[in-house]
Amino acid sequence: MLTRSAIRRCPSLRAVAAICAFIVTAAPAPAQGPAAAIKAGRALEEAGKLDQAITEYGKAIAASPASAEGWLRRGVARNAAGQPGPALQDLDRAIQFDPSSAEAHMGRAVALNGLQRFSEAVSAATRALELRPGYGAAYQARGFAKFRLSDYRGAVEDESQAIEANRRDWGAYRIRGIAEVNLNLHREALRDLDKAIDAGIGGADMTHYFRGRARHALGDVKGALEDANRTIELNPSYPVGYLVRGDYRLAFGDRAGAEADYRKCVSLDPQGKLGLSSLAKLTAGAPGGAAAPAAASATAPPAAPAMPAARAAPAAAIHSALPPLDPSEVPPLSSYSNEVKLLAAFRASPTPETRAALARVRVEHALRLARAAEKQRDEKTFRTALGYAESAAELAPDNPAAWLLLGRLYAAIENNPVAADLAEQAFRAALEVRPGLADAQLGLGQICLRKGSLDRALNELEPAVAADPALATPEVVSTMGWAYIYDAQLDRGIRFFRGLLARQPGIEPVSIGLAVLLHENGSRAEAERTLTALATNAAAAADARGYAKALLEDWAKGGAR
Numbered sequence: 001m002l003t004r005s006a007i008r009r010c011p012s013l014r015a016v017a018a019i020c021a022f023i024v025t026a027a028p029a030p031a032q033g034p035a036a037a038i039k040a041g042r043a044l045e046e047a048g049k050l051d052q053a054i055t056e057y058g059k060a061i062a063a064s065p066a067s068a069e070g071w072l073r074r075g076v077a078r079n080a081a082g083q084p085g086p087a088l089q090d091l092d093r094a095i096q097f098d099p100s101s102a103e104a105h106m107g108r109a110v111a112l113n114g115l116q117r118f119s120e121a122v123s124a125a126t127r128a129l130e131l132r133p134g135y136g137a138a139y140q141a142r143g144f145a146k147f148r149l150s151d152y153r154g155a156v157e158d159e160s161q162a163i164e165a166n167r168r169d170w171g172a173y174r175i176r177g178i179a180e181v182n183l184n185l186h187r188e189a190l191r192d193l194d195k196a197i198d199a200g201i202g203g204a205d206m207t208h209y210f211r212g213r214a215r216h217a218l219g220d221v222k223g224a225l226e227d228a229n230r231t232i233e234l235n236p237s238y239p240v241g242y243l244v245r246g247d248y249r250l251a252f253g254d255r256a257g258a259e260a261d262y263r264k265c266v267s268l269d270p271q272g273k274l275g276l277s278s279l280a281k282l283t284a285g286a287p288g289g290a291a292a293p294a295a296a297s298a299t300a301p302p303a304a305p306a307m308p309a310a311r312a313a314p315a316a317a318i319h320s321a322l323p324p325l326d327p328s329e330v331p332p333l334s335s336y337s338n339e340v341k342l343l344a345a346f347r348a349s350p351t352p353e354t355r356a357a358l359a360r361v362r363v364e365h366a367l368r369l370a371r372a373a374e375k376q377r378d379e380k381t382f383r384t385a386l387g388y389a390e391s392a393a394e395l396a397p398d399n400p401a402a403w404l405l406l407g408r409l410y411a412a413i414e415n416n417p418v419a420a421d422l423a424e425q426a427f428r429a430a431l432e433v434r435p436g437l438a439d440a441q442l443g444l445g446q447i448c449l450r451k452g453s454l455d456r457a458l459n460e461l462e463p464a465v466a467a468d469p470a471l472a473t474p475e476v477v478s479t480m481g482w483a484y485i486y487d488a489q490l491d492r493g494i495r496f497f498r499g500l501l502a503r504q505p506g507i508e509p510v511s512i513g514l515a516v517l518l519h520e521n522g523s524r525a526e527a528e529r530t531l532t533a534l535a536t537n538a539a540a541a542a543d544a545r546g547y548a549k550a551l552l553e554d555w556a557k558g559g560a561r
Contacts, residue, residue, distance in 0.1 A: 034060040034067055041073055050081040068098035075107050084114030102132035109141040113148070119455070121145035136165025140172045147179050150453040155179040170199035178210045184425055186214040205234035209241060212248070213418060221251045239268040243415060246278060278415060339365065359396035362388045366405055370412075385409060393426070400437055403430035407443050423447050438468040442476070449479060454487035462496055469504045477509040481516055490521040508534060508544035512551070519555065528552060 041056035057074035064070060075090030088111040094104040105128035112121035125142030129135055143158030159176035162169050177192030193211040197204065212227030228245035235241060246261030262278045339361050346354040366388035373382035386409050392402040407426035413419035424447045430440035445460035461480050465472050484493030497514035501507060511534050518527035534540055535548035 034064040034070055037063065038069055038073055041077070045073075045077050045080070050077055053077045054081065066097055068094045068096075068101060068104070071097065072101060072104050072107070075104070075111070079107055079110045079114070082114070084111040087111040088115065100131060102128045102135055102138070105131065106135060106138040106141060109138065109145065113141060113145055116148070118145040118148045122149070134161075134165055136162045136169060136172075139165065140169060140175070143172065143179075144175050147175055148453075150182075150448060150451065150456040152179040152182045156183065156185075168199075170196050170201045173199075174201060174203065174207055177214075178206070181210045181214050181217075182421060184217065184421060186217045189214040190218070205231050205238060205241070208234065209238075209244065212244060213421075216244075216248060216251075216418060221248055224248045225252070237268060239265045240417065242268070243278065244417065247416065247418070355395050356399070359392045359399055359402060362392040362395065363399075363402055363405055366392060366409070370405075370409060374412075382409075382412075393429070397429070398433050400430040400434040400440065403427070403433065404437070404440055404443070407440065411443060411447060420447055420450055436463070436467060438464040438471060441467075442471055446479070449483065454483040455489070458483050458487070458489070458492070466496075466500060466503075469500065469507055472500070472507050472510050474509045474512075477513040481513045484517060485520055490517050493517045494521065506540075508540055512544070512548060515548075515551070524555070528555065 037056050037060035041053040041060065044050075044053035044056060054074055054077050057070055057077060060067070060070035061074065071090045071094035075087045075094060078084075078087035078090060088108060091104050091107045091111060094101060095108070098104065105124050109121045109125035109128065112118070112124055122142055122145045125138045125145065128138035129142070132138070139158045140162035143155045143162060146152075146158060147155035156176050156179045159172040159179070162172035163176070166172075173192045174196035177189045177196060180186070180189035180192065190211065193207055193214065196207050197211065201207075208227040208230040212224040212231065215221075215227060216224035225245065225248040228241060228248055231238060231241040232245065242261040242265040246258040246265065249261060250258040258278075265278075339358070342354070342358045342361055346358045366385045369381055369385035369388065372378070373385055386406075389402065389406040389409050392399070393406050396402050403426045407423045407430065410419045410423035410426060424444060427440045427444040427447065430437055431444070434440075441460045441464035445457045445464060448454075448457035448460060458480065461476065461483075465476065465480070480496075481493065484490055494514065494517050497510050497517065500510050501514065511530055515527045515530040515534075518524070518530065531548045531552050535545050535552060537545065
């Protein structure tokens with residue numbers, strides 16, 4: 001037997017021992033099995049070391065490429081690391097090997113949300129819920145996707161299910177609260193947003209922003225201003241934070257502070273779209289902000305006119321079953337003889353007929369005052385018009401004309417999120433009274449565009465234009481074309497414009513819009529034929545023929561659109 005002393009005495013034996021030691025230490029470690037790699041990855045993931053966890057999951061995949069677990073775990077970790085694209089690829093592979101994995105489908109929903117593919121995210125989360133009913137994380141992911149699609153009621157329903165599954169799901173409280181603000185459920189929103197803020201979850205700047213909106217709507221302007229200040233502290237580069245703080249400061253009579261905030265908002269917005277209207281109204285008293293541009297491009301969304309000159313909808317007959325209204329609480333708004341007379345008649349005999357008559361005259365005064373305010377750029381007159389419209393809607397809630405006018409007036413207050421919410425509410429009320437009212441759908445579509453929801457906007461604009469082709473003005477068609485292009489829905493736009501022209505040939509803006517979408521979609525020969533037919537049509541309007549010719553010349557020079 002060789003002893004340590006024997007090895008020290010014999011040089012040859014020492015060499016052999018050294019070689020053996022080298023072989024032992026230099027030999028590669030046995031390959032790690034997938035289970036061990038996944039276990040190591042989970043531990044690293046729980047410790048917040050996501051990059052190392054992703055590496056370990058990669059080892060599990062290398063050891064067993066056909067195992068769904070490794071792909072699933074790496075996809076989940078990549079989601080957590082903010083890598084939605086690679087995460088989606090991993091989760092697709094996981095589902096390839098295990099289609100019944102609810103967690104993988106839920107992870108796909110999270111990744112698709114990160115990629116802003118919200119309709120697909122809804123489908124992925126729905127599949128996860130089919131596989132695992134009551135899956136809280138899937139409800140939360142689907143609720144977020146619905147929120148981004150402006151389906152606020154759907155978002156509230158799903159986030160409520162997520163909270164039911166996990167009472168400490170603070171992210172679900174946050175999304176539900178923000179959706180509730182958009183539904184004007186401000187008291188409910190405050191409860192949820194308070195929880196999210198107290199929990200200290202991410203996105204606190206936006207949480208404070210929406211809580212401020214809820215507080216403002218409930219009359220707590222001081223609290224709204226505190227939230228706006230906190231929003232700006234957390235995100236000093238957020239232009240809308242300055243916009244709403246300016247609104248809240250103005251409510252306190254701080255015109256200098258409001259002007260400073262509006263100017264800061266404009267300086268932070270590269271296109272100068274935010275804050276300009278509020279600044280113009282503050283410094284010049286213009287109710288609709290700066291004048292609308294003379295023409296709209298097919299490649300950019302046109303600004304909504306301050307006071308749309310759309311047709312007034314006929315007033316609906318006032319039904320006998322109206323919400324109760326104390327006549328003494330209806331304020332006198334002016335000394336106009338017809339209004340004074342009708343208000344006295346309503347107070348003396350508050351019947352549906354006297355309510356209807358007073359509502360009609362207030363709609364008329366609101367419309368007249370709004371036109372005067374736009375022409376004179378007078379803020380006080382505009383606010384008086386808004387008060388008339390609000391009173392008319394309260395008096396006659398089943399009169400779509402009152403709601404339609406109220407929505408248009410709120411929509412005229414540009415770049416104001418509170419006004420946009422109120423405009424949306426008024427347009428929806430008009431549609432509840434008269435489903436399919438094209439003018440209300442048009443206004444609602446424009447508000448959805450303002451909020452950045454292109455798909456929802458098209459869902460309103462298409463039936464409006466289909467029901468009343470006279471609404472297919474150059475501005476509206478340009479807006480729709482822009483939405484189709486930037487929401488990657490070219491095929492949808494081409495189908496809609498073609499169908500509209502088949503039913504109503506000769507709508508010149510639609511012919512131009514169709515040609516633009518065809519050209520954008522690569523069908524250049526057909527696009528040029530469409531424009532050439534318009535350019536050479538002697539019966540077409542001169543400006544439409546001229547625009548078609550100019551566009552053809554631009555394309556011939558290599559112009560994009």
